[in-house]
Amino acid sequence: MNTINNNTDFLLSIENLTVSFDGFKAVDDLNLYVDENEIHVIIGPNGAGKTTVLDLICGRTRSTDGSIKFRNKELTDMREHEIVREGVGRKFQNPSIYEDLTVFENLELSFPRGRSVWGALTFQRDQDVKTRVHEIAGMVFLDELLDKQAALLSHGQKQWLEIGMLLIQDPELLMLDEPVAGMSVSERKQTAKLLNEITKGRSVMVVEHDMKFVEDIAHRVTVLHQGKILSEGSMAKVQADPKVIDVYLGH
Numbered sequence: 001m002n003t004i005n006n007n008t009d010f011l012l013s014i015e016n017l018t019v020s021f022d023g024f025k026a027v028d029d030l031n032l033y034v035d036e037n038e039i040h041v042i043i044g045p046n047g048a049g050k051t052t053v054l055d056l057i058c059g060r061t062r063s064t065d066g067s068i069k070f071r072n073k074e075l076t077d078m079r080e081h082e083i084v085r086e087g088v089g090r091k092f093q094n095p096s097i098y099e100d101l102t103v104f105e106n107l108e109l110s111f112p113r114g115r116s117v118w119g120a121l122t123f124q125r126d127q128d129v130k131t132r133v134h135e136i137a138g139m140v141f142l143d144e145l146l147d148k149q150a151a152l153l154s155h156g157q158k159q160w161l162e163i164g165m166l167l168i169q170d171p172e173l174l175m176l177d178e179p180v181a182g183m184s185v186s187e188r189k190q191t192a193k194l195l196n197e198i199t200k201g202r203s204v205m206v207v208e209h210d211m212k213f214v215e216d217i218a219h220r221v222t223v224l225h226q227g228k229i230l231s232e233g234s235m236a237k238v239q240a241d242p243k244v245i246d247v248y249l250g251h
Contacts (some may be wrong), residue, residue, distance in 0.1 A: 002235075007172045011203050012057070012173060017066035019056060026052045028227035030066070034173065037199050041206045043238075045248050050207040050229035053224070054175050057205075058090040061084045064152035070173065071215040089171030097148050098149035103142050103161060106150055108131045110165040132168060139197065139210050140164040141190055160194070167198065174198070180213050192216035211249070223248060227250050 012034040017026045027049045034040045037223075042050045055061035057068055059080040075083055084090075098106050111129050137143040139151055140160040145153065150161060159179055166174055180188045183214040188210065195217050208214050214221065214235060221238045225233040225248070231241040238244050 004222040005121055008186065009036075010034060011038075012205075013072075014053075014057070015065070015069075017053075017056060017068060018064050019052060019061060020064045020217050025168040025227050026180040027056065027063075029220065030229065032222055032229070034203050034205060035131045035219075036199065038219045039199055039204045039205060039206065040220050040225060041208055041218040041235075043208060043211075043214060043221060043248070044230065047226075048068055049176055050224055052227075054090060054177055054205070054207060055084075057175065058088060060090075084169070084171075087170075087172035088175070089166040089169055089173070091162050091166055091177060091179065093181065095155075095162045096171060097150045097161050097165065099147065100147055102147050103137065103153070104133055106161055107136055107164055110168045112169050112173075133143045136164045136168045139167065140194060148210040154187075156183040159183065159187075161193070163194070171202065171239050175204065177207045178207065178209065179206060180210055181196050189216075 010033045014030055014032040015028055017030040020238065021233060030053070033054070033115060042053060044050055052061060057075065059075065059082075060080055063076050066076075070086055073086060074113060075086070078086070098109065101109070111132060115229050132149075133146070140163055142157060142164065145157070150158065153161060153214060163176070163179070180191050182192065184205055192213060195206070198204065204218065211213050218235050221233065221235050222229055223241075223244050230247060231238045231244045239249065
């Protein structure tokens with residue numbers, strides 16, 4: 001069994017987390033902690049359980065055993081929308097944006113007030129909304145493209161738009177699954193800059209395969225293998241770990 005950390009100051013505490021699918025343990029007795037204002041990157045070979053961990057945190061998959069606490073509040077009994085309301089935002093591998101709407105309208109729709117039925121019925125595009133949309137669009141490099149239809153954006157810009165749609169909800173923990181897959185080198189650099197910027201006031205968990213990108217952003221790296229932690233620490237530490245080289249980086 002992994003060591004349990006009794007410190008309750010973490011933003012996110014995952015302890016003894018296990019999920020079995022037909023007897024196969026996709027995540028096996030996992031203990032993982034995320035600090036305030038931290039970029040925590042999960043790496044590992046395909047099938048290591050990386051995306052499953054994000055699915056468990058956001059309530060998409062139910063754990064078989066163990067605990068997931070966000071600000072000391074247990075998430076394992078909550079539904080997906082309740083977890084979002086607690087301040088956990090999740091971006092999946094493929095951008096899910098409204099392609100027939102403009103960048104502005106995508107961001108506006110994600111503004112917290114417009115998300116309930118009553119909020120949507122009474123929602124008005126007031127100055128608060130406009131100011132916030134412009135602010136977020138600037139952060140995600142889309143301030144010049146607010147009137148552009150989302151379908152016409154490049155792949156990288158669509159990824160940024162979806163990150164913006166999460167940021168406008170002001171989550172305290174933002175989870176991103178392979179955010180730079182399919183991006184150009186310059187887009188990856190800008191995304192690294194963006195993530196380093198948005199951790200002033202929130203934490204980010206990233207699942208990623210691009211090691212150069214991980215080097216540019218990670219405060220801490222967890223290497224998963226077969227649902228367990230193989231190594232954890234700074235990027236330099238895990239890159240030098242013989243077990244990690246053997247199982248993952250050497251291939």
